[in-house]
Amino acid sequence: MAESTSKLDFQLYVITGANYHPGRSIVDVVEQALIGGADIVQLRDKTASKQDIRENAHKLRQLTRRYGVPLIINDHIDIALEADADGVHLGQDDLSLAEARQLLGPDRIIGISTHSIEQGLAAQAGGADYIGVGPVYPTGTKPGRAAVTTSYVQEAAAQIRIPFVAIGGITLGNVDTVIAAGANRVCAVSEIVGADDPAAVCRAFKARLNAAANHSQSPSRQGQSQGTSSPNDSQSSAAQPHDFAGTGVTVNGVAQRTTARTVWELICQHRLEDRRIVVELDGAIVVREEWSRTPIREGAAVELVHFVGGG
Amino acid sequence: MMMNDQDSLVIAGVKLQSRMLLGTGRFPSPHVLQQALTASGAEVVTFAVRRVNLEEVEDDSVLQHLSGRHYTFLPNTSGANNAEEAVRIAKLARAAGLGSWIKVEISANPRTLLPDPIETLRATEQLVKEGFDVLPYTSDDPILCKRLEEAGAVAVMPGGSPIGSGLGIMNPYNLGLIIEEANVPIIVDAGIGSAADAAQAMELGASAVLLNSPVAKAKDPVAMALAMKLAIEAGRLSYLAGRIPKKRYASASSAPDDSLFASPAKGAL
Numbered sequence: 001m002a003e004s005t006s007k008l009d010f011q012l013y014v015i016t017g018a019n020y021h022p023g024r025s026i027v028d029v030v031e032q033a034l035i036g037g038a039d040i041v042q043l044r045d046k047t048a049s050k051q052d053i054r055e056n057a058h059k060l061r062q063l064t065r066r067y068g069v070p071l072i073i074n075d076h077i078d079i080a081l082e083a084d085a086d087g088v089h090l091g092q093d094d095l096s097l098a099e100a101r102q103l104l105g106p107d108r109i110i111g112i113s114t115h116s117i118e119q120g121l122a123a124q125a126g127g128a129d130y131i132g133v134g135p136v137y138p139t140g141t142k143p144g145r146a147a148v149t150t151s152y153v154q155e156a157a158a159q160i161r162i163p164f165v166a167i168g169g170i171t172l173g174n175v176d177t178v179i180a181a182g183a184n185r186v187c188a189v190s191e192i193v194g195a196d197d198p199a200a201v202c203r204a205f206k207a208r209l210n211a212a213a214n215h216s217q218s219p220s221r222q223g224q225s226q227g228t229s230s231p232n233d234s235q236s237s238a239a240q241p242h243d244f245a246g247t248g249v250t251v252n253g254v255a256q257r258t259t260a261r262t263v264w265e266l267i268c269q270h271r272l273e274d275r276r277i278v279v280e281l282d283g284a285i286v287v288r289e290e291w292s293r294t295p296i297r298e299g300a301a302v303e304l305v306h307f308v309g310g311g
Numbered sequence: 312m313m314m315n316d317q318d319s320l321v322i323a324g325v326k327l328q329s330r331m332l333l334g335t336g337r338f339p340s341p342h343v344l345q346q347a348l349t350a351s352g353a354e355v356v357t358f359a360v361r362r363v364n365l366e367e368v369e370d371d372s373v374l375q376h377l378s379g380r381h382y383t384f385l386p387n388t389s390g391a392n393n394a395e396e397a398v399r400i401a402k403l404a405r406a407a408g409l410g411s412w413i414k415v416e417i418s419a420n421p422r423t424l425l426p427d428p429i430e431t432l433r434a435t436e437q438l439v440k441e442g443f444d445v446l447p448y449t450s451d452d453p454i455l456c457k458r459l460e461e462a463g464a465v466a467v468m469p470g471g472s473p474i475g476s477g478l479g480i481m482n483p484y485n486l487g488l489i490i491e492e493a494n495v496p497i498i499v500d501a502g503i504g505s506a507a508d509a510a511q512a513m514e515l516g517a518s519a520v521l522l523n524s525p526v527a528k529a530k531d532p533v534a535m536a537l538a539m540k541l542a543i544e545a546g547r548l549s550y551l552a553g554r555i556p557k558k559r560y561a562s563a564s565s566a567p568d569d570s571l572f573a574s575p576a577k578g579a580l
Contacts, residue, residue, distance in 0.1 A: 252362040270365055276374055277363055278406045283399075285406045303362065305403050306372045309344070310359025310387055311334025311474070311501075311523025 008109060008130055010039030010070075011209045012202060013165050013187035016056075017141060018045060020194035027059050029193050034067040035247070035261070036202025037298030038192070042089055042111075044074035057083035067297060068282060072111060077103050087111065087129065092119060097126040113167075115148055117155040124162050131160065132187065135168020136178055141189050142168065150181035157182025172204050179212040203248070203298050249300045264291040266302065277306045318551065320518055322355075322496055323412065323444035323465040325383055329354045330513070330543050332385065332498065333536070334523025341376040343532050348380075351536035357385045357414055357521065360400050374409075385446065387414040394433035401438055413438060414468070414500075415447040424474045428455050432462060439463035448500050451481075453488040460495050467493065468500035468521060471512065475524040477504030480511055490516040506535075506542035513546025514554065 014033045021029045030041055043060050045053050057073055061083045064071040070086035073079050077100060080088045087109025090100060100110055112123040113132045123131045133156045138147045147168065156164045166183035171191045178186055188205065195201045246257035251266070260266035263286055267273055279286045280303040286294050296302070320327045333353035338344035348356070358373045386404035391397035394417070401413040415434045419427035431447050432455070438445045444465045449455055451469040459467045469489055472478035479502060480486060490497050496518035503509050509520050520543055529535035567573065 252365060254365070270363075271368070272363060275363070275370060276372060276407060278360075278403045280399075280403060285402060287406065303403075304365070305360050306363050307358045307374050307386065307404075307407070307409075308361045308371060309334075309336035309338065309373045310389055311336050311357055311521070 008040075008070075008163050010163075010165075011185055011213075012038050012205050013040045013042065013167070013185060014038040014192050014202070015042040015044050015074075015141075015167075015187060015189045016060075017189045017193050018048070020190045026056055027063055029198055030060060031063055031295075032198035033192055033202050034063070034069060035295055035297050036192075036199035037206040038069065038202050040070045040072065042072040042074055043085075044089070044189075046074075050076070050079070054079050054082065057085060061085060066293075067295065068284070070109065072109060080104070080108070089113070089132070097123065097128060101127060111165075115145070115152070117152060117159060120152075120156055120160050120164065124160055128162060130163040130165060131156075132167045133160075133164045133183070134166060134187075136166050137169025137174060139169040139189075150178060153178060153181040153183050172201065172208070175205060175208050176212075179208065184209070184213065199298075206298055247296055247298050247300070249296055249298075249302055251302045252304055258296065260296050262292055262296060263294040263302070266296055267291060267304070270304070272304060275306060277304050279304055318547070320496060322446075327354050327383070327519075328352075329540070330519040330547060331509075331540055332357060332500075332519060332521040333526065334358075334521065335373050335377075336523050337527040338532060339527075344373075344527075345376055346533045347526055347536040348377075350533050350540065351526070352540050354381075355383045355385050355412075357387055357523070359387055359389050360404050361390070383412060384409040385412045385414050387416045387448075388434070389416045389418070391417050391434075392419075392430075393417065393427075394430045394437060397430070397434040398437050398441070401434075401443055402441070405443070410444075411442065412444045412446065412465075415445060418474075426450055426470070428452065432458055435459050435462045435464050446498070451485045451489065453485055453492060456489045456497070457492055460493060464495060466496040466498050466518070468498040470501035471499050471508065472502030474501040476502055477508075477525055478502055479504050479508035480515070483511070483515055486512070486515050486517070503539075506538040509539050510542040510546035510549070513543055514550050516550055519543075 016026055016030060018026055041060060041064055043057055053076060057079050060071055072087050072089050073085045074089050075094055077088050089111040091113045097110060109129045111130045111132060112128045114120040114123055120131050133152055135142050135145055135147050136150060136153060153166050163185060165185040165187045166178045167187040170178055170186050170188050175186055192198050192201050246259045248257055258266055260269055263279055263281060282301055320330055329352045331351050331353045332355040333348060333351050334357045335344060356377060388397035388400040391400055397415055397417050404413060405411055415431055417427045417430045417434060418424040426449050428450055431449050435445050435447045439462060446466045446468055447459050447464050448468045449459055456467045456469055471480040498519045498521050499512040499517045500521035503520060503522050503525050512520050522539055526532050526535045526539060
């Protein structure tokens with residue numbers, strides 16, 4: 001649907017974790033995350049049967065296409081190819097980068113988990129498209145692995161030239177510390193997919209990341225010295241997810257918050273449903289038949305145009 | 312008129328009886344626009360793609376005033392600063408289901424509104440690839456017009472002078488060369504000020520004229536629409552009829568032979 005400008009243009013990376021949302025479908029939870037502004041989705045399931053993973057891959061492929069967001073498959077290159085995912089994510093003990101590249105071809109994304117700057121630099125040299133940097137904090141999804149703390153985030157910020165995403169135990173309580181250590185991209189699992197309202201949590205993460213991105217224009221970037229603060233550091237818990245009512249969108253160049261969940265609802269709110277207009281969402285035209293099926297997500301840029309006198 | 316019936320213009324497979332393309336901007340009211348359209352006999356109308364004004368409840372869309380008549384729609388890409396923006400606007404226009412014609416208009420200078428030749432060529436190439444019927448508004452450069460034709464434009468539209476200036480055809484020599492070399496219709500777009508300019512364009516061999524300001528901003532737009540129609544028809548007929556060569560001195564139209572006062576021929580005595 002949307003023509004993404006670059007292969008890897010993301011801030012908020014969401015990884016699935018079915019055990020965190022018993023009773024709710026993976027599609028439902030991931031869709032909520034996408035509505036909240038998740039920029040990239042990884043399907044990860046270390047326990048399900050391959051057949052179940054395959055089925056979920058196909059479902060998430062359809063879903064992420066609708067939102068114009070890349071889908072990454074953890075470990076399973078064959079499933080990634082079969083479901084036409086955008087790429088794979090591999091751990092240090094999985095298939096080598098070179099072998100994976102051969103199987104996937106030049107265009108698909110390959111991400112690598114790294115736990116030290118040596119591993120990060122090796123993955124970068126080996127042609128990874130991005131790396132995971134973590135676990136920053138101890139995490140339930142990787143029990144027993146020692147946290148690398150924000151010191152590796154600082155090293156990565158200084159030395160890694162490909163996109164790196166901070167991962168591991170990141171919550172709204174500690175994300176500012178991770179950002180202050182130099183991360184422009186963060187990944188969360190349980191904090192998002194385990195939430196009652198994944199969309200609201202994603203919006204809150206995006207707000208923090210955007211605030212930091214705007215702030216980093218100024219030379220005196222605060223918090224560089226807090227790089228090694230403890231995992232329990234839950235500073236500035238002021239911005240709770242529910243502070244953000246509605247979805248932040250830009251319509252015809254003007255920022256607004258809307259309760260509309262779809263393009264159709266947005267158009268009705270502006271009382272344009274009977275007018276001959278054309279809708280563009282994030283640079284891609286949405287045909288009228290798709291309006292009611294096309295969701296409005298956090299950060300969306302909407303253009304509503306029509307025809308006026310001209311020569 | 313017999314000659315007019317056979318002398319139709321075909322652009323992208325569409326057969327047109329009228330050689331006037333009329334813009335819809337700057338008319339004093341929708342009513343005057345409609346009257347002028349009727350008086351002009353134009354079958355192709357142009358308009359612009361703009362953001363809906365979300366503050367305004369009133370519908371200022373131009374299409375509502377064009378319903379109930381059969382027109383070929385020629386949306387323009389005005390407002391685009393480069394090829395990419397022009398392609399984006401073209402796609403939005405096509406998504407409205409108004410056909411596949413597009414007037415590429417990429418102005419590079421706010422004071423002259425003269426078209427950016429490089430971006431215009433790039434946009435034309437891209438839009439042809441995307442399946443549009445492309446009518447680029449361009450400067451009156453013979454080589455550029457040829458390049459646009461080669462890029463697949465269904466018609467090429469050089470300006471006579473800057474948009475809305477009413478300066479008429481500033482370089483008839485270039486325009487003549489463009490027309491001589493062309494294998495697609497050449498439409499003079501922009502700069503026409505009065506009926507005389509329109510007639511001149513047609514006498515130079517242009518296939519059609521695209522107008523907006525000289526009609527919309529005339530004291531009486533409806534009368535001017537008719538004047539332009541007649542001038543374009545007259546200019547076309549004049550071109551087809553073939554004008555006489557220009558000479559430095561007189562050449563009497565009444566033959567001098569057997570004049571009452573002529574001296575008798577020698578030998579008649």
